Amino acid sequence: MRRRRHDVVVVGAGPAGLSAAATAASMGRSVLLLDQAPRPGGQIWRHRAGASLPARARHLLDRVRESGAVHAVATVVDAPAPDTLMVDFGGRVDLVHTAAVVLATGAVERLLPFPGWTLPGVTGVGGLQALLKGGLQVRGRRIVLAGTGPLLYPVAASLATAGARVLAVLEQAPFSAVAKFGTRALRDPHRFVDAVRWRATAWRSAWHHDAWVVRAEGGERLEAVTISVGGRERRIACDWLGAAAGLVPRTELARLLGCALEGEAIAVDATQATSIPGIWAAGECTGVKGDAAAVLEGEIAGATAAGDGGGMASRHAVARGQGIAFGRQLADTFALQPALRTRVTPEAMLCRCEDVRVGAIDPAWTARQAKLWTRVGMGVCQGTVCGVACTALYGWEPPQVRPPLAAPPLAAWARWLTDVDSPTES
Amino acid sequence: MSGDVTIHLDGVPRRVPAGVTLAAALCNLEHLAFRRDLGGGPRAPLCGMGTCFECRLSVDGVAGTRACLIEVHEGMRVELTR
Numbered sequence: 001m002r003r004r005r006h007d008v009v010v011v012g013a014g015p016a017g018l019s020a021a022a023t024a025a026s027m028g029r030s031v032l033l034l035d036q037a038p039r040p041g042g043q044i045w046r047h048r049a050g051a052s053l054p055a056r057a058r059h060l061l062d063r064v065r066e067s068g069a070v071h072a073v074a075t076v077v078d079a080p081a082p083d084t085l086m087v088d089f090g091g092r093v094d095l096v097h098t099a100a101v102v103l104a105t106g107a108v109e110r111l112l113p114f115p116g117w118t119l120p121g122v123t124g125v126g127g128l129q130a131l132l133k134g135g136l137q138v139r140g141r142r143i144v145l146a147g148t149g150p151l152l153y154p155v156a157a158s159l160a161t162a163g164a165r166v167l168a169v170l171e172q173a174p175f176s177a178v179a180k181f182g183t184r185a186l187r188d189p190h191r192f193v194d195a196v197r198w199r200a201t202a203w204r205s206a207w208h209h210d211a212w213v214v215r216a217e218g219g220e221r222l223e224a225v226t227i228s229v230g231g232r233e234r235r236i237a238c239d240w241l242g243a244a245a246g247l248v249p250r251t252e253l254a255r256l257l258g259c260a261l262e263g264e265a266i267a268v269d270a271t272q273a274t275s276i277p278g279i280w281a282a283g284e285c286t287g288v289k290g291d292a293a294a295v296l297e298g299e300i301a302g303a304t305a306a307g308d309g310g311g312m313a314s315r316h317a318v319a320r321g322q323g324i325a326f327g328r329q330l331a332d333t334f335a336l337q338p339a340l341r342t343r344v345t346p347e348a349m350l351c352r353c354e355d356v357r358v359g360a361i362d363p364a365w366t367a368r369q370a371k372l373w374t375r376v377g378m379g380v381c382q383g384t385v386c387g388v389a390c391t392a393l394y395g396w397e398p399p400q401v402r403p404p405l406a407a408p409p410l411a412a413w414a415r416w417l418t419d420v421d422s423p424t425e426s
Numbered sequence: 427m428s429g430d431v432t433i434h435l436d437g438v439p440r441r442v443p444a445g446v447t448l449a450a451a452l453c454n455l456e457h458l459a460f461r462r463d464l465g466g467g468p469r470a471p472l473c474g475m476g477t478c479f480e481c482r483l484s485v486d487g488v489a490g491t492r493a494c495l496i497e498v499h500e501g502m503r504v505e506l507t508r
Contacts, residue, residue, distance in 0.1 A: 036476050036495055043475055048445050048497075091488075108477050120458035120470030130474030134494065135446025137454045220468055221458050250477075352472070352480060355464040380479045380490070385472070406476075407490065 001415075002094045006032040008305050009085060009098040010069075011076055011253060014042020015291040016283025017104030018060045019298025024102070024306040025067035032096065033064065033071045034087060036406075040064065040071055042106055043126060044291050046133045060295065078403035079257050082278050086403075091412045100278055100305035103254050103266065104298060107284035109244040110388050112340055113348045113358060115215035121222030121240050128242035129155045132162060139163030142238040144225050146170040146213045148246045148334040150195070150290075155242065156205055157198035166202050167236055170211035170227060172245065173334050178209060181333040213243050214343055228339070245340055248388050249285045256401040263287075264391075264398075270320070271313040272301035280305045288330060293323025341393050350393075351386040353379020358393075367396035380407070433502040448493035448504065449474070449481045460493060460506060 008024040010017045013035035021033040033040070041047055045057040053061070064071065077093060078086040085096045109124040116122070123131060125147040132138060143164045145156055148171055156169050171178060182195075199207075211229040216222055224237045249265040260267045260275035265287040272280045282301035283294035296319055303312035313320075344350075346359025354375040361370055367390065370376050377383030377390065383399035390396045430441045433448075435457065442451040449471045452460065459468035460481045471481040476495045484505035485491040493504075 038495070038497055046475075050445075108475070109473060111472065111478075118463065118467060118469060120460075120468050123471060124473050127472055127474035130494065131447075131450055131453065131471060134474070135443065135450035135454070137450075221470075349463075352463075352469070352478070380482070381477060384477045 002092075003097060004032070004094055005097045006030045006070075007098065008032070008100045008102060008302070009034065009096055010102040010104055010302070011035075011085075012042065012104035012106055012283070012285075013037070013040035013071060014044060014104060014106050014283060014294065015057075015060065016106070016285075016294035016298035016301070017042070017102070018064050019295045020102045020104055020280075020282055020302035020305065021069040021071075021298075022060065022063040022067045023299045023302030023312070024100075025064075025069035027303065027306040027308065029306045031067070031069035032098070033069050034074045034076060035071070036073070036075050038073055043130060046130055048133065048135065051133075056295075075406045076253055077405055077407075079253065082257055082276050088406070088412060092415065093412045100280065101257075102272075102298075102301045102305050103257075103259075103274070103279065103281040103285055104283045104294075104301075105250040105253055105281075105285040107247040107288050108250050108384065108388070110246050110248045110392065111243075111385050112245045112389050112392055113344050113350050113386075114213055114243070115345050115348045116217055116222075116225075117243065118349050118352060119216050119218045119222045120220070121218065122216050123240070123242050124244040125151055125155050125242040126244065126247075128240060129158060132158060137162075138240070140165065141240055142167055142236075143240045143242065144168050144170070144213070144227070144236055144238045146172070146211070146225075146227070146241065146243040148172045148244075148336070149330060150191075151247070153195055153198035153202075157201035160202040160204070164240075166205040167238060168206045168208060168211075168227065169202065170213070170229070171207070171209045172212045172337050172340060173209060174337075175209040177333045177335075181329060184329060210337075212337075212340055212343070213241065215345075216241055216243075228343075245336055245392070246334055247284065247288045249287060251285060251398070252382065252384065252401050252405055254279075254281060254285065255398065256403065256405065270317060271304040271310050272297055273304065287324065287327045289323045289327030290330075293320075293326065296320060296323060336392065344393065350389060351376040351379060351383075353381050353386075356386075361394070363394045367394075367399065370396075371399075431498055431500040431502070433498050433504055435504050436506055442498050444498065446498060448485065448496050448498050448502070451498050452493060452504075457506070 007029035025031040280301040282297035481493040
């Protein structure tokens with residue numbers, strides 16, 4: 001075991017984390033920026049070596065590089081105290097001491113069960129894009145996308161650009177709600193131009209509202225999906241299905257640290273401070289509202305964590321409020337239709353880690369009873385996937401978080417136990 | 427990014443493009459059953475970003491490695507989880 005010491009530790013290298021790290025480091029603080037992914041950028045700017053990125057992403061990545069912040073590919077395993085993180089640096093577990101933690105843990109997809117969703121070829125919407133960015137070949141592949149919210153647009157466009165046949169794009173929200181949202185979006189020229197460009201790129205696809213997947217079929221892999229459009233069912237043969245029900249803030253580490261939540265998001269004040277002193281949070285983990293708001297919130301969180309006394313927060317107060325208002329519009333417009341919950345059948349897999357089917361659960365149980373009697377949510381993903389589903393289906397609180405958040409290899413634990421406590425370095 | 431690398435899939439050498447994630451590389455090879463569930467059903471990547479653990483397999487002797495989080499490298503030894 002080795003001890004490291006930094007003024008500020010930022011968890012998550014997406015737009016919010018990059019911005020927080022660059023800001024705190026440029027104020028002279030020693031900053032450690034942690035992320036599980038091989039390269040910084042988060043999900044939205046996930047890229048392979050040499051891939052092209054939007055100008056604002058390149059600019060932010062440059063800022064981080066020039067700021068002196070240290071980026072490490074690493075996973076937070078535990079948080080024994082708010083000022084101490086146990087971190088797995090690629091098989092070596094170290095203790096990191098810090099005066100300030102900025103949580104920029106982003107969002108995960110809300111993945112709701114439906115019959116056949118464990119078939120290979122069924123992924124999330126962002127999940128499919130992540131695989132594409134990781135090098136998945138989709139040329140000529142038949143793809144159906146089923147989800148909700150603005151994410152459908154860039155994902156459909158990037159798949160079409162890569163040569164896929166995106167047969168259908170299903171938005172679960174009704175047309176009226178999306179149209180109202182679109183009218184508001186006209187006020188933001190950047191968002192509008194992006195939406196039009198993406199939609200034009202995927203012009204061959206059939207776009208439907210009030211539409212979702214009823215079931216997926218196949219043997220060793222996905223072969224077809226049955227979709228519902230405005231209440232009418234139809235079967236489409238396809239190779240890949242990207243299906244999700246929007247995004248949900250990722251809060252495991254925040255909950256482990258004891259930070260209060262507001263709904264599904266980490267509760268923060270105007271300076272991005274959480275309920276626990278010394279811990280700040282920024283970006284999608286404090287509520288889904290897009291990358292522009294995340295960069296801004298990261299700047300506020302980074303500055304406050306570096307001790308600017310709230311100056312950055314006051315300068316950005318108005319823009320921050322606009323970001324939050326946009327987040328509310330997103331949540332209202334793309335609220336889940338009840339059918340996404342009622343489409344589950346008893347045979348549908350609920351907990352994919354422990355192989356617990358929907359039929360094994362009595363919705364009248366508490367989350368704890370369900371855990372004890374079925375092991376739902378007790379598998380290797382720690383309920384990250386099915387916990388969100390159980391909240392949507394049964395109204396259960398998110399599962400209690402226990403360390404390790406992600407189990408390091410056994411060899412790392414062995415080294416942890418046998419290594420002498422070597423001197424601090426930073 | 428230049429050229430291909432060789433990975434060993436359950437001992438069988440396969441050439442894959444350098445710089446891709448192991449998850450994408452296996453999908454491109456049509457090796458879609460990354461692991462099997464209790465009923466023997468195939469499982470494959472779902473979230474693509476390291477949260478669902480559906481793509482876990484043994485890489486260079488380390489069990490439980492998430493294929494979506496690592497890139498292929500020359501000589502990588504991959505054992506599908508059974």
